[in-house]
Amino acid sequence: MIELNDISKSYRSARGTPVEVLKGMSVSVEAGEFVSVTGPSGCGKSTLLLIAGSLLHPDGGSVVIDGRDFTAMNSDDKAHQRAETIGFVFQRFHLLPYLTVRENILAGGVALKRSSDEVSGRAEELMEKLGMVRRADHLPGELSVGEMQRTALARAFLNGPKVILADEPTGNLDPENAEIVMKALSGFAGEGGAVLMVTHHPADADRADRQLKM
Ligand SMILES: Nc1ncnc2c1ncn2[C@@H]1O[C@H](COP(=O)(O)OP(=O)(O)OP(=O)(O)O)[C@@H](O)[C@H]1O
Ligand SMILES: [Mg+2]
Numbered sequence: 648m649i650e651l652n653d654i655s656k657s658y659r660s661a662r663g664t665p666v667e668v669l670k671g672m673s674v675s676v677e678a679g680e681f682v683s684v685t686g687p688s689g690c691g692k693s694t695l696l697l698i699a700g701s702l703l704h705p706d707g708g709s710v711v712i713d714g715r716d717f718t719a720m721n722s723d724d725k726a727h728q729r730a731e732t733i734g735f736v737f738q739r740f741h742l743l744p745y746l747t748v749r750e751n752i753l754a755g756g757v758a759l760k761r762s763s764d765e766v767s768g769r770a771e772e773l774m775e776k777l778g779m780v781r782r783a784d785h786l787p788g789e790l791s792v793g794e795m796q797r798t799a800l801a802r803a804f805l806n807g808p809k810v811i812l813a814d815e816p817t818g819n820l821d822p823e824n825a826e827i828v829m830k831a832l833s834g835f836a837g838e839g840g841a842v843l844m845v846t847h848h849p850a851d852a853d854r855a856d857r858q859l860k861m
Contacts, residue, residue, distance in 0.1 A: 648678040648841035649699060649810050654708035656694055668694050676843050681836035683852040684845045686861030692845040693814050699843060700733050700812045701725050713809055730759050734803030738815035740795045742787040748798045749783045755805040773801035793824030800831055811835055813844040817851055829854060
């Protein structure tokens with residue numbers, strides 16, 4: 648479902664020092680597979696996920712998702728395909744502070760021209776499933792940390808993605824909410840989705856079908 652082939656990436660610091668982060672790295676995740684990525688801080692895990700989600704262009708190599716080469720697309724096609732195919736979950740949620748829970752979830756659908764009834768029905772379903780109905784009209788600043796991540800999860804699932812990319816999705820959560828997130832990710836893979844999850848928690852890494860150590 649998602650294939651990263653021979654990826655390389657270097658950054659250049661503001662002072663011009665080059666930092667070589669990824670060197671010929673290949674990873675693939677099949678449909679229905681849950682893969683975890685662990686490794687020391689700074690080894691390039693977030694970089695790998697950003698490249699997998701085509702939010703960052705690699706210096707070399709290709710990213711193929713659902714048979715399409717994202718590295719060869721123009722930015723409009725990429726944005727559209729990304730919205731159709733990929734859901735993101737981050738450690739720090741990245742909710743928009745001036746939008747309510749419902750609006751944040753629906754923001755995930757903006758890039759796709761689907762009927763608004765279908766999309767809002769799906770948003771209500773996801774809020775129901777993730778226990779967010781009573782907070783639908785709250786702003787992120789009025790939520791608990793666990794509620795923020797459940798909102799972000801609903802946003803990630805809104806468009807019916809084929810791939811979920813998760814960067815330390817339980818990193819800031821209490822055990823109960825961490826379990827909700829892990830169950831949602833495993834359930835998604837159980838229904839045929841592909842999950843690539845970075846984590847610092849060995850117990851979470853163990854729950855994946857396959858573990859990648861960087
Ligand atoms: N925009 C940037 N410019 C320069 N260097 C960067 C940039 N982004 C990341 N780096 C460097 O690249 C390396 C990899 O960063 P990355 O965020 O991918 O690590 P990570 O494995 O996710 O770490 P952590 O576990 O702490 O989140 C780090 O050493 C970091 O300092
Ligand atoms: Mg990181």
